[in-house]
Amino acid sequence: MSNRRKKPDVTGRTKTAAARSPAERLEPGRAPSRPRGLEAREPSRFVAGTVRVFSGLFTVALVAMLTLSGAGLVVLHQYESPGPLETARTFVVPKGEGRIAIAERLEREGIITNRWTFIGGHLVQSMFGAKKTPELKAGEYELKERTSMRQVMDVLAEGKSIxxxxxxxxxxxxxxxxxxxxxxxxxxxxxxxxxxxxxxxxxxxxxxxxxxxxxxxxxxxxxxxxxxxKFWDKRPADLPLRTVEEAVTFASIVEKETGKPDERDRVAAVFYNRLKKGMRLQSDPTIIYGITGGQGTLGRGLTRTEIDTKTAYNTYQINGLPPGPIANPGRAALEATFSPAKTNDLYFVADGTGGHAFSETLKEHNSAVQKWREVEKQTKPKTMADERDAAAPDPDVTPIPEPNAAEATDPDAPAQPAARHQADSGKSNAKPDGKADAKAAASKGAKAVTPANAAEIPLPVRKPKKP
Known part of the structure; x- marks a missing residue:
């Protein structure tokens, strides 16, 4: 055996496989191995599983989205379609009632077909609508026939109730x-x-x-x-009113003293002029309020005893304004209070036409009182007592002299004749006129006595206005 080593093939050529016979080629054999550098790596199990999961989820989501879209189209169609209401009617939403309770009643009363469609529609409109739908408001609403759920929603949300x-x-x-x-x-x-x-x-x-x-x-x-x-900020500087409360009290007296809009500023001027001269207001409605306590009308005329009795609200007996308002004045009376007429009137009395005759002097006032008595005598139904009294001579009204300057400025001076007029709001302000006493004295041969002061002048009878 030779010790000579086999020399490597430096040409880099590989030896070719031995030739195979045709029969050997038909037999199955082993596939040749791939080159070592070109071997591909097989995918891991984790990656493959992840792909399968996401693929399944995507499929489910797609199916769900298509299903929801279809259902949404059905619900939207139901939400927009005409409702089952056959005739127009009203629907009341009480305060504090919630959305679900409202939807249940709408369905129960045959206004909508499905409560959940209504609730879902409200939620969608509230979150995604171009015009955000607020909470459903309490009130009574007019719903037309065949009103759709959307229209019902819009009506209740806008709050345009009856x-x-x-x-x-x-x-x-x-x-x-x-x-x-x-x-x-x-x-x-x-x-x-x-x-x-x-x-x-x-x-x-x-x-x-x-x-x-x-x-x-x-x-x-x-x-x-x-x-x-608004009125207080623009008030005239010369008004004898210190507070807003006094202004309301004054306006309430003006309100009760006349029912004619064109007279309010003149009535206000009379009371202002009396206040500035230290004269008592002598307003009947203030006495009536003190008697009734604001509970209602008196239902009869005032008696002499009631006029002479001193109370907190009797402006025949007290100086200045009463302690508080006697009613709730309207805008016109407030305006007259802050913008009174520019007159020197101190008195007024009913003129028989529903209005009043205003006077600057007591002499003019006495004449106006006499005219009112004549009007009243003609309009009042006659009784047997009236016919009997008519046979006796009728004494003339005796004028009393004007108060001097000291009396006019002295708060304790005897009260001047009150402003006479027809009462407002059905309140009777009739006063005993003293005429029967004078006639009785004349029938007995007694001489009529001239009143010693303004407080003793006979007061005309006032007829109440109908409420």
Whole structure:
């Protein structure tokens, strides 16, 4: 054996395989191995599993999306389609009722076909709608026939409910206003805190069905504050009023003294002129308020005893204004209070036409009183006592002299004749006129006595206005 080593093939050529016979070639054999540098790596099990999972999820999501899209189209069609309501009707949403409860009632009352479609539509509109849909508002709503769910939603969300009105006339007391609101069937709840006199502005107020009575009271109070602030800031410097409260008190007297809009500024001027001269106001409505306490009308004429009895509200017996308002004045009375007429009038009396005759002097006033008595004599139904008295001579009204300067400025001077007029708001302000006593004295042969001062002058009878 030779020790010679076999020399490597430096040419780099590989030896070719031995030739195979055709029969050997037909036999299955082993596939030749790939070159070592070109072997491909097989994918791992983790990667393959991940691909399969994501592929499945994508398929599920696609199917779900297509399903939801189809369902959404069906729901949208139902949401937009005309509803089952056959005739127009109203629907009331009470305060505090939630969305689900509202939807249940809509379905139960045959306005919508499916509560969940309605709720879903509201949620979608609230989150994704171009116009965000707010919460459904309380109120009474008019729904037309065949109204779709979307239209129902829009009506309830916009809050354009049916509005009712309550009118509060000028000159009512706070207690009378409370009673009026209690009688309004479309309002709810109690008035938790009775309003102070003069704090409510009479007007016509709108509200939705189910609104609370306390809300109306608070709205009236807010309107009064706003109106007072506007007038008070522009008040004339020469008005003898120190506070807003005094202004309301003064306006309430003006309100009760006349029901004619064109007279309010003249009535205000009379009372201002009397205040500036130190004369008592001598206003009948103030006495009546002191008697009734603002609970209602007196229902009869004032008696001499009531006129002569000193109370906090009897402006025949006290100087200046009473301690507070006697009613709730309206805008016109407030305007007259802050913009009185420029006159020197000190008196006024009913003229028989629903208005008043204004006078600067007592002589003019006595003449106006006489005319009023003649008018009253013609209009008042005659009784047997009137016919009997007519046979006796009728004494003339005896004028009394004008007060001198000292009496006019002295607060303790005897009161001048009061401003006579027809009472407002159905309140009777009739006064005993003393005529029967004078006639009785004449029938007995006694001489008529001239009144010693203004307080003793016979007072004309005033007929109450119809409420």
């Amino acid at each position: 509005l009712y009105k309550v009118t509060v006339p000028e000159g009512l007391t706070s207690q009378q206003i409370v009673e009026r609101l209690k009688g309004e069937a479309n309002l709810t709840g109690d008035i938790t805190k009775p309003p102070a006199e003069g704090t409510l502005l009479p007007d016509t107020y709108q509200f939705s069905k189910g609104a609370s009575r306390q809300e109306i009271i608070e709205k009236m109070q807010a309107e009064m504050q706003k109106t007072l602030a």
